Amino acid sequence: MPADTGGDSRHLVDQPQAVREEDTLDLDALLPWLRDHVDHLPDTPPRVAQYPGGASNITYALDFGERTLILRRPPFGTRPRSGHDMGREFRVMSGLHGHYPVPRPLAQCEDETVLGAPFYVMEKLEGIILRRDLPAGMHLDAGAAAGLCERFWQALIDLHRLSPADTGLADLGRPQGYVARQIAGWNERYRRARTEDAPEADDVMSWLDAHQRAEDGRASLIHNDYRFDNVVLSPDDELRIIGVLDWEMCTIGDPLLDLGCSLAYWIEAGDDPALEAIRMQPSNLPGMMRRDDILAFYERQTGIAVPHPEFYIAFGLFRLAVIAQQIYYRYAVGQTTNTRYRDFGGMVHVLVARARHVAGI
Numbered sequence: 001m002p003a004d005t006g007g008d009s010r011h012l013v014d015q016p017q018a019v020r021e022e023d024t025l026d027l028d029a030l031l032p033w034l035r036d037h038v039d040h041l042p043d044t045p046p047r048v049a050q051y052p053g054g055a056s057n058i059t060y061a062l063d064f065g066e067r068t069l070i071l072r073r074p075p076f077g078t079r080p081r082s083g084h085d086m087g088r089e090f091r092v093m094s095g096l097h098g099h100y101p102v103p104r105p106l107a108q109c110e111d112e113t114v115l116g117a118p119f120y121v122m123e124k125l126e127g128i129i130l131r132r133d134l135p136a137g138m139h140l141d142a143g144a145a146a147g148l149c150e151r152f153w154q155a156l157i158d159l160h161r162l163s164p165a166d167t168g169l170a171d172l173g174r175p176q177g178y179v180a181r182q183i184a185g186w187n188e189r190y191r192r193a194r195t196e197d198a199p200e201a202d203d204v205m206s207w208l209d210a211h212q213r214a215e216d217g218r219a220s221l222i223h224n225d226y227r228f229d230n231v232v233l234s235p236d237d238e239l240r241i242i243g244v245l246d247w248e249m250c251t252i253g254d255p256l257l258d259l260g261c262s263l264a265y266w267i268e269a270g271d272d273p274a275l276e277a278i279r280m281q282p283s284n285l286p287g288m289m290r291r292d293d294i295l296a297f298y299e300r301q302t303g304i305a306v307p308h309p310e311f312y313i314a315f316g317l318f319r320l321a322v323i324a325q326q327i328y329y330r331y332a333v334g335q336t337t338n339t340r341y342r343d344f345g346g347m348v349h350v351l352v353a354r355a356r357h358v359a360g361i
Contacts, residue, residue, distance in 0.1 A: 012138050013235050014129040016049030016061040022076060022337055023050060023058050026115060030071075033114050034062075037107035038069065038121060056327070057086075057248065061124065069106065073119035075336065085248050086118040092247040093122065095167035100159060101243045125243040127232035134282055138238065145287030148239045152231065153294055155241050156262060157301050160220040160255040167221070173251035175219030182257060183208050183315070190322045193329040197345055199352045204318050207359045211311050215254060218304070222258035224249035227265040228281035259298060260312025264320045264351075266291055274350045314359040321351035 019025065025048050035041055046062040046069075060071040072086060090108040097104055108120035134140065140148065164170040174181075187205040223230075225246055232243035267279040268290050276284070289297065291313070295306050306312070328344035330336045 012128045012135045012238070013126055014051070014232075016051045016059075019048055019050040019060070020338065025060055025071070029114050033109060033111075034069075034107075034121065037109070040067075042066070056323075057246075062121075068124040069121045070103065070124050071119055071121050073115060074117045075330070076116075086120050088250070089246075089248040090120040092169065092172070092250045095169040096162075096247075099167050100162060101155075101241060102247070103243055103245070125232050125245075127235055127242050128238055129232055130228040130282055132280055132282070134285075140238075140285060140287070142285075142287030144239060145285040146289070148233075149283075149288045150297070151239060151241055152228065153289070153297055154301065155231070155244065156223065156226050156258070157298065159223060159226075159244075160258070160302065162221055164221050164252055169221060169252070172221070173219075173253055175252050175254070176215070178219070178251075178253035179212050179215055179257065182253070182319075183212055186315075186319050186322050190318075190325060193322065193326045195325075195329055195332045195345070198325055198328075199349045201318070201321070201352045201355075203361055204314070204352060204355050204359065207361050208311070208315055208318060211308075211359075213256070213308060213311055218255065219252050220255045220258075222251060222253050222255055223247065224251065224258060224261060226258065226262045228283070255304075256306060256312050257315060259295075259306070260309075260314075260316035261319060262316070263291055263294065263313050264316030266294065275354060278347045278350050310358050310360070314355045317351050317355035317358060321348045321355065324348045324351065 027045055027048065031045060042064045044064065046064045049061045049063065051059040051061065056075065058073050058075055060073075062069040062071055072089065074086065087108060087110060090105050093102045093105045096102045103125040104123040106121045106123060108118070109115070110118050112118060128135065128138070164172065183205075187209070190201060190205070223244070223246075225248075226244070230244060230246040231241055232245065234240040234242045265280055266283045267275045267281075268288065269284045269286070271284075282288075295309055298304070299306055324344045325348045327341050328348060331338065331341035331344065
């Protein structure tokens with residue numbers, strides 16, 4: 001049965017909040033560029049707000065009254081060389097638009113003299129975004145949760161089935177040697193982002209290196225950060241996906257690594273309290289698949305076996321730990337004052353421990 005929202009779900013549409021002081025947008029610099037690159041903008045300046053979700057790039061809403069644009073830029077402060085690639089995200093969305101549900105990209109700026117970093121703007125996609133728990137007023141019974149869960153994982157499968165050549169993205173990545181590069185790269189990123197209170201993870205890094213799965217030549221477009229808060233649901237049908245967001249890490253590579261990265265976020269009912277404490281999406285609702293069910297669903301829908309799933313899941317958990325550590329590092333060295341990042345250090349400990357458990361070491 002459908003989600004229970006009392007018959008009207010417009011109040012569930014994701015809303016931005018006031019801009020954090022450290023993330024203030026320079027409208028005097030932005031508006032001349034914007035008017036040169038986006039057609040039919042009103043003469044009046046926009047009302048600027050910021051989406052609080054996410055812990056990496058900064059997302060603003062520019063409300064011009066009859067039209068709202070979304071602007072994405074990297075965080076302020078030191079940025080990893082391979083992260084926060086706004087040009088890549090814009091290119092991927094431009095290629096996917098018309099082939100896969102994404103917002104319509106409008107214009108990108110590589111000139112860092114405008115805002116101090118590359119950025120791009122896109123049309124706003126009006127919809128519902130699920131974060132740690134369902135929005136107030138939204139209720140899913142077990143049947144509705146099961147239906148949403150299936151659509152969520154099917155959308156990832158649909159991406160893996162999409163031909164890169166059909167989207168103009170065939171040269172996006174280097175699939176040969178992808179797994180080895182990922183392991184070496186994330187191990188090195190962890191070493192560079194270490195703080196004094198970071199957990200030891202040499203055993204996990206060594207295990208991943210020793211147990212990496214051989215590539216079989218299969219490669220696809222992969223999202224690399226697919227989770228519920230990067231998915232937009234229709235305000236008219238809460239179980240229908242109308243858009244997928246956050247494409248900065250999209251590439252061509254092993255789809256099973258992509259599956260493992262998404263499973264790293266998947267905390268299910270009955271998981272231990274430490275995992276429940278860092279849950280970021282409502283994957284624990286009655287009716288949601290369990291991790292074993294998701295693996296079986298993926299195999300059934302794709303015809304691709306997932307041998308040794310512990311490798312892919314352990315990789316996803318450690319990679320997520322590295323991302324959290326990179327964000328925590330920015331807070332620890334004073335590059336951001338956002339207190340939300342203060343607890344990311346504890347999250348790293350939980351994720352490394354979980355990766356160790358999954359790996360059996």
